[in-house]
Amino acid sequence: MTAFTAGTESRFAQARQIADAVLLEGYVLYPYRASAAKNRLRWQFGVLVPPGYGTDSGEHSHQRTECLMEPRRGDRLAVELRFLRVQRRTVQRATPTGGFETAEELELADRVLVPWDEGVEERVELVVTVDELAGAEVVRPFALPACEEMELLRGPGGPAGRLLRRRERVDGVLRLTAPEVPGPYGARRLTAVVENTGAWVPRPDDRREAALPHSLVSAHLLLGLDRGSFLSVTDPPEWARAAVAECRNEHTWPVLAGPPGRGQVLLSSPIILEDHPSVAPESPGVLYDATEIDEILAMRTAALTDREKREARGTDARAGAVIDLADSMPPEVLERLHGAVRGLREVTGNAPEQPWWDPGDDPEVDPARDRVLVGGHEVGAGSRVLLRPGRRRTDAQDLFLDGRTAVVEAVLHDVDGSVHLAVTLEDDPGADLWRAQGRYRYFQPDEITPLEGP
Incomplete structure (x- = not known):
């Protein structure tokens, strides 16, 4: 050794x-x-x-x-x-x-x-x-x-x-x-x-x-x-x-x-x-490791009252170093925290005025009437379902909904041929508000179980 x-x-x-x-x-x-x-x-x-x-x-x-x-x-x-x-x-x-x-x-x-x-x-x-x-x-x-x-x-x-x-x-x-x-x-x-x-x-x-x-x-x-x-x-x-x-x-x-x-x-x-x-090369301090968020923190830190800065300096030597850095940061260093270009690529040709596929103009697509077959049952707008988010989910907010019941509001198709179900929770007191604003939660057919009854 x-x-x-x-x-x-x-x-x-x-x-x-x-x-x-x-x-x-x-x-x-x-x-x-x-x-x-x-x-x-x-x-x-x-x-x-x-x-x-x-x-x-x-x-x-x-x-x-x-x-x-x-x-x-x-x-x-x-x-x-x-x-x-x-x-x-x-x-x-x-x-x-x-x-x-x-x-x-x-x-x-x-x-x-x-x-x-x-x-x-x-x-x-x-x-x-x-x-x-x-x-x-x-x-x-x-x-x-x-x-x-x-x-x-x-x-x-x-x-x-x-x-x-x-x-x-x-x-x-x-x-x-x-x-x-x-x-x-x-x-x-x-x-x-x-x-x-x-x-x-x-x-x-x-x-x-x-x-x-x-x-x-x-x-x-x-x-x-x-x-x-x-x-x-x-x-x-x-x-x-x-x-x-x-x-x-x-x-x-x-x-x-x-x-x-x-x-x-x-x-x-x-x-x-x-x-x-x-770590972003523009970040100047040990407790800084990004760009825009560091800019916000630097400006808010500089805006603390003198009493608050004294409390921070007394809290910890590392916190005191952050206060000192914010108070002494030159304008040109602060400006470097305001975004950064990491790479460029050339874009050629003119962008099309309209997308190559617009579901709103496709007569074969109707989210309010389309149905999808799940476990031998047709599921569409108005269907009651049990939510079973799959393991591929990385959003904890979706995983928290496991076992909750919901109502399907629309069946949506994307350009890759995948199907998504827009749903609102049955026991959500704000469901009518989300529905009026068109804001839903989205799950794929293999993440729901159809339920009987309207």
């Missing part, structure tokens, strides 16, 4: 820009104050709690990444586990007797301090040869001891207070295997499991906030090969599709990282991303 090579470190450095966006996703949200309701329920991604916290909590104690890789002879695998460790901050005010007392707020000239959970970045690094992974499981345990820090705060007349920061012990293990995949290409199935093995056990009245200091937060993996490459789990080559379909990923999703066309680095993220994700 040796250190990263210069090439691996360089490739990881490029991938860390998007990995940092994953690490700090939702860390602190506009208006960047601890008092804001949206900043009171934090740490929503990649939280690995101690196993004693229990599965009934809805949290998990492990992540499992599986993917295919094509290593070269004598290749090495570099692994970097990255996560935030919760650091609980207590605010204390100086007393006239020279002591300190815990306070809910401490106002200083430049900031307003309140109790807050800070996130300290931690890394666990491991380098193994691919040959080591062929024979047996490689296990890398790690332990981060508890520690405390004190920061004295001074005012005009001497000590104004202090901040007490405490980190709890965090234990975990990283497990790696990479057996060969049958076939002529020399591929291997890499399995990387990250587990929280902490011995902390909650008391009966402990809630999620008590488990967080013992957890791995925003946990994700960077995996790199010296010379070989990883295969895309989203779009694998044809010969590897069957083997990729057998990969099991739990509570994380692996994507190719780095420049398009290269596969030496893989990011396994608790947030589902596409292959080769990137």
Whole structure:
């Protein structure tokens, strides 16, 4: 087990820009104050709690990444586990007797301090040869001891207070295997499991906030090969599709990282991303990762009152950096956030004045009278149906309607020959309003079950 090579470190450095966006996703949200309701329920991604916290909590104690890789002879695998460790901050005010007392707020000239959970970045690094992974499981345990820090705060007349920061012990293990995949290409199935093995056990009245200091937060993996490459789990080559379909990923999703066309680095993220994700080059700060939304946030942040900015600076150093950035951003930098052209294509010829197929002018199409056969029953406008959204649905709003009854308002055909049923919910008190505005929910015939009765 040796250190990263210069090439691996360089490739990881490029991938860390998007990995940092994953690490700090939702860390602190506009208006960047601890008092804001949206900043009171934090740490929503990649939280690995101690196993004693229990599965009934809805949290998990492990992540499992599986993917295919094509290593070269004598290749090495570099692994970097990255996560935030919760650091609980207590605010204390100086007393006239020279002591300190815990306070809910401490106002200083430049900031307003309140109790807050800070996130300290931690890394666990491991380098193994691919040959080591062929024979047996490689296990890398790690332990981060508890520690405390004190920061004295001074005012005009001497000590104004202090901040007490405490980190709890965090234990975990990283497990790696990479057996060969049958076939002529020399591929291997890499399995990387990250587990929280902490011995902390909650008391009966402990809630999620008590488990967080013992957890791995925003946990994700960077995996790199010296010379070989990883295969895309989203779009694998044809010969590897069957083997990729057998990969099991739990509570994380692996994507190719780095420049398009290269596969030496893989990011396994608790947030589902596409292959080769990137942060907009116009975005100037760590908590900025887009364009127009960053422009809106920058302008709204600059418009906060002085008191609100002091509260944000006292909430967290990262929030304070966002405030400082918004206050100091030159106009030319702000302008670059106002949209961006990523590519151009030539358009030749004149656009037709009318579409090549207009259902309104087609006498063979009548949404109000057309019928479609579903399970031996004709279904059309006025039919009662039971909604059964298919698994291909990615919109949670549609999945919530599973098992609800609806009335078909129209049968629609598209240019590809597919049929769609426009429906309104039977128990929706606003159905008449949606109907009058022509706003419906749409399902395909295999996503409904016909019901008897008008």
